[in-house]
Amino acid sequence: MKCRGVVFMCSLLTFALAPALSTAQEDAPASLALGATAPMASEQMKGVDGKDVSIASAAGKKGTLVIFSCNGCPWVKAWEKRMVEIGNSYSKRGVGVVAINANDPERSPADGFAEMQQRAKQRGIRYPYVMDATSEVARAFGATRTPEAFLFDAEGKLVYHGTIDDNAHEPNKVTKRYLREALDAMLAGKEVPAAETKALGCGIKFRPKA
Amino acid sequence: MAAVKGAESPQAPARSSGRLELRPATVGEILGAVRGAGSKAVLVNVWASWCAPCRQEFPDLVRLYRDYRGRGLELVLVSTDFEDQLADAKAFLTKNGVDFPTYFKVGDDMEFINTLSPKWTGALPATFIYDGEGRLRYFQEGMGTYEEFEKRVLDVLSSKAG
Numbered sequence: 483m484k485c486r487g488v489v490f491m492c493s494l495l496t497f498a499l500a501p502a503l504s505t506a507q508e509d510a511p512a513s514l515a516l517g518a519t520a521p522m523a524s525e526q527m528k529g530v531d532g533k534d535v536s537i538a539s540a541a542g543k544k545g546t547l548v549i550f551s552c553n554g555c556p557w558v559k560a561w562e563k564r565m566v567e568i569g570n571s572y573s574k575r576g577v578g579v580v581a582i583n584a585n586d587p588e589r590s591p592a593d594g595f596a597e598m599q600q601r602a603k604q605r606g607i608r609y610p611y612v613m614d615a616t617s618e619v620a621r622a623f624g625a626t627r628t629p630e631a632f633l634f635d636a637e638g639k640l641v642y643h644g645t646i647d648d649n650a651h652e653p654n655k656v657t658k659r660y661l662r663e664a665l666d667a668m669l670a671g672k673e674v675p676a677a678e679t680k681a682l683g684c685g686i687k688f689r690p691k692a
Numbered sequence: 693m694a695a696v697k698g699a700e701s702p703q704a705p706a707r708s709s710g711r712l713e714l715r716p717a718t719v720g721e722i723l724g725a726v727r728g729a730g731s732k733a734v735l736v737n738v739w740a741s742w743c744a745p746c747r748q749e750f751p752d753l754v755r756l757y758r759d760y761r762g763r764g765l766e767l768v769l770v771s772t773d774f775e776d777q778l779a780d781a782k783a784f785l786t787k788n789g790v791d792f793p794t795y796f797k798v799g800d801d802m803e804f805i806n807t808l809s810p811k812w813t814g815a816l817p818a819t820f821i822y823d824g825e826g827r828l829r830y831f832q833e834g835m836g837t838y839e840e841f842e843k844r845v846l847d848v849l850s851s852k853a854g
Contacts, residue, residue, distance in 0.1 A: 504844070505811055505831045513813065556742055556774070589744070626833065627815035645814075648800060651774045681801040682772050685745060685815035685834055 513624035516677055519638045520548065521622035527582065527612035528595070530602040535580060535610040537619075542578030545641075545668050546634045547661075550625040551581045551611075553601045554592030555684035558628050560650040562605060565629060568646070569609045572665050579609035584620035585628075589687035617689040627683030631661050635668050642668070644679030710791050714771065714782050717795035719804040725768050725795070727826040732764030733848040735841065736808070736820040738797070740772045741780040745835035746817040752838035753819075754788050756845065763849055764824070769794040772816065823848050 514521070523541075526534040537548060549565060551558050558565075569579040585593035595613055602611045614620055623632060633642035642664035647656045664674040717725070726734045737753050739746035757767035771794065773781040778796060785794060797804055805814045809831045812818050821830040821844050829851075830844040 503828055503831065505809075505833075556740075556777075560774070626813040645801070648802070650801075679802060680805045680814045682797075682805065682814045682816065684743065685817070687744075 513626070514632060514640055514643065516640050516643065518640045520546070520632070520634055520640075522619045525614075525619055527614055527619065529610045529612045530595075530599045530607075531610075535612050537580060540578045540580040540610050541634075541638070542573070542576050544576035544636050545665075546578040546638070547572065547580070547665070548623070548632045548634070549579075549581045550584060550620055550623070550628055550630045550632075550686065552583045552585045552590065552593050552628045552684070552686075553597050554585075554590055555628045557650050557681070557683050561629055561646045564646055564653065566605050566607055568661060568665070569607065573609045575669065577665065577669070581607065581609065581611045582614050582619060583611070584614035584617045584625065585687040586617065586689040588689075593687070615689075616692065617686070618692075620686050621688065625686060627685055629683060633661070633664050633668065633674075642674050642677050644676075645681035645683075648681075650681065711793075712782065712785055712790055713793040714778060714785065715793060715795050716798045717770070718799040719797070719807045722768065722770055722795060722797075723807070723826075726822050729766040729768070731766035732824045733760075733845055734766040734768060734822040734826075735845060736768045736770060736822070738770045738772060738808070738816060738818045738820075740816055741777060741784045742773070743816045747784070749817060749835045749837070750784075750788055752836075753841065754790060756838055756841055760842075760845055760849070765845055765849065767792075771796040821845060821848055823851065 520537045523538040524536050526536050529535045537546065540546065551565065569581065573579040583593055583598055587594040598611055598613060629646060631642065631644060631646065632640060635641045644660055646661050648658040648660065649656045660676055660679045663676070667674045722736065726736060735753065739750065753767065757765060769790065771781045773796060781796065801814065805812050808820055809828065811831060812833055815833055817835060819832045819836060819841065820828055823829050829848050
């Protein structure tokens with residue numbers, strides 16, 4: 483298409499003629515929007531200590547951090563030390579922390595309950611690590627990958643959704659510690675600087691819908 | 693939706709080499725490969741050697757490419773394996789009969805994801821189909837089948853812009 487001299491009209495024409503983009507995404511609904519409250523917060527999920535935990539029961543006075551995680555994903559493994567450090571330290575500062583494994587062990591054998599217990603012990607996880615036994619909690623959040631973090635403030639509103647930091651594989655090259663910065667801002671009563679971030683991650687292996 | 697932007701060094705995949713390669717590429721260079729392919733349709737698949745759904749759909753993508761390259765389909769494979777896992781990625785490509793240059797992603801994740809499509813959450817696998825003018829026509833997050841991708845490729849190949 484030649485557009486000499488009539489750039490604006492040509493741009494409009496190009497836009498009008500542009501074919502539609504079609505998309506297909508796995509069965510998760512749209513991700514939770516900033517300001518939303520945690521869905522299925524009263525859903526009981528079995529923790530690695532054998533006790534049932536819900537997001538509501540794990541909530542902290544100053545906020546609640548929900549991380550969709552798992553055992554086998556290389557990105558989780560790469561970030562795990564940092565995730566556990568964050569979870570263990572901020573849970574002492576009034577932030578409720580819960581890690582949720584929504585993977586179907588039929589599709590991801592590393593994600594069975596016994597393997598979760600072993601991983602929690604190996605990594606020194608001192609906050610609930612629970613199994614979303616239907617994957618419905620992950621679906622309700624619109625979570626798609628591991629790891630994927632959702633941070634709710636003291637009023638229960640989503641203030642951060644995204645990744646841990648900007649370099650999974652090389653911790654010494656991290657320049658943006660997104661999750662820590664979000665936690666610190668929330669605890670200081672400030673606006674989260676980067677409220678929505680992304681990183682590559684393992685697609686959640688959802689169980690079939692009931 | 694617009695034609696691809698941000699290409700740093702457009703380069704068409706050198707299909708004639710008949711040799712598997714795994715080259716580092718930024719998202720700009722990936723889009724340069726899309727724009728420089730000179731094909732009616734370009735399918736970009738983002739995968740990793742340890743990703744089970746990626747491994748499952750992979751043979752279908754290679755078969756689709758072999759079935760339709762004569763009609764103008766190009767295939768751009770982008771591994772997201774970490775650099776110390778590239779031997780596994782190369783072994784997987786070899787096992788699947790890939791005998792042309794492919795890429796592994798370098799650079800910032802968020803820029804990579806949002807440049808390919810703001811709709812992409814970052815979960816693997818992800819597949820993008822562009823038309824001959826470099827416009828993104830189809831995006832899929834999660835595993836697909838031969839039939840699903842074939843339908844989308846045919847849509848692009850048969851369209852005027854394709």
